[in-house]
Amino acid sequence: MFRSRSGPCHSSVPDREILPTMSDDVLLTSLLTAVDAVPDDVPLRLHVAALLADHGRAADALQHCSHALTRDPGNADALALLQRVTAAMAPPTTPLPVARPARPQPEPQRLRGFDWAQAEEEVAGIEEPLPAEADASTPVVEDVERPAVRLADVGGMQQVKERLELAFLGPMRNPQLAKAFGKSLSGGLLLYGPPGCGKTFLAKAVAGELGASFFSVGVSDVLDMYTGQSERNLARIFTEARRHAPCVLFFDELDALGQKRSHLSHSSSMRNTVNQMLTELDSVTADNEGVFVLGATNHPWDIDSALRRPGRFDRMVLVLPPDAAARTAVLRYHLRDRPVSDVNLDRIVKLTEHFSGADLAHVCTTAAERALALSMRDGRLHALTTKDLEAAVKEVRPSTGPWFATARNVVAFANTDGEYDDLSAYLRKNKKL
Incomplete structure (x- = not known):
């Protein structure tokens, strides 16, 4: 991953009482679950960001703060919190050398020549200034992955796999054949859909299929409070x-x-960040041969239209909540290391339609907590059962609901060029439109 330097400031978010560590974990977990359920609730997201910053998780806080600014760019609390978080992430600066006290000037009549030894001693502690470019923050590749996962490791999602194969992987594997049919190998691929449905895992599987390195870039790796630094990043x-x-x-x-950019003020530094992204994707100053650019978003309708033009993120793949086969695979994965007895997975799969992968993981965790509580009360091990999972399903609400509510409006009023036809078909099939 890439990291960048940020700078100092203070937050106007009110101070809050520091709770014990265990309570903090429970509180943060609950609040993060609430944010997943209502991702566009700016005050809630800022509250979570402030808590994360208070407990030393500045990088996580920055992501939530940046997301809040996309929803409400002029939010004063969000801007102040952004400055506070970036200040916390800034490395300690090197203190300037202490100037030596000036030596008294000799009397003019006693000066007989220049004392080179004395001059060298006076400037010995002064360091040569670094050039502006060398002094700037440089993102560092901290974790270059070579993913071992392949599309075959992704449970279900057959339509998504076929779309990835036709639109992206097939031409990349067969460049000569693609060239014969006039299929361009340039441009990027945009994965979109509800949160928690495996877009990042699919991106790693694509890298595994191509045998390529995998670089994951987050908001905190790019955005910087200093003018021009985000573009350089x-x-x-x-x-x-x-x-x-x-x-x-x-x-x-x-x-x-x-x-x-139409949602940004003319003085906003984010406009220049978008312009820089367009420049890099167009390969104006360098060759992007062998660089396969993928993006993931929950809100494709908020992305600048220029980024969606040919040669950029010109192909979109809808990643929906896992189908029955995928839900079975996800549930098996999260139950594999837990004591299980008499579990009817088919029944749980039927009860969890429209649940995201993250929701299914939460169902398994909630059911395990129930079995653990019973085991501690009776003093003997109680394995997970269908009853525990059914109770957990009733307790956990699918987090995809708010996303589909927004998507329904986009399909109904903004799908003028047919770019969301796949989403429209899904909503009609599931009677959500």
């Missing part, structure tokens, strides 16, 4: 990706980095 990220080609360059939460 993006330029260096693409430079590193080209140096490690072949690679998959994956931008998570692309709507936060490439939001519509």
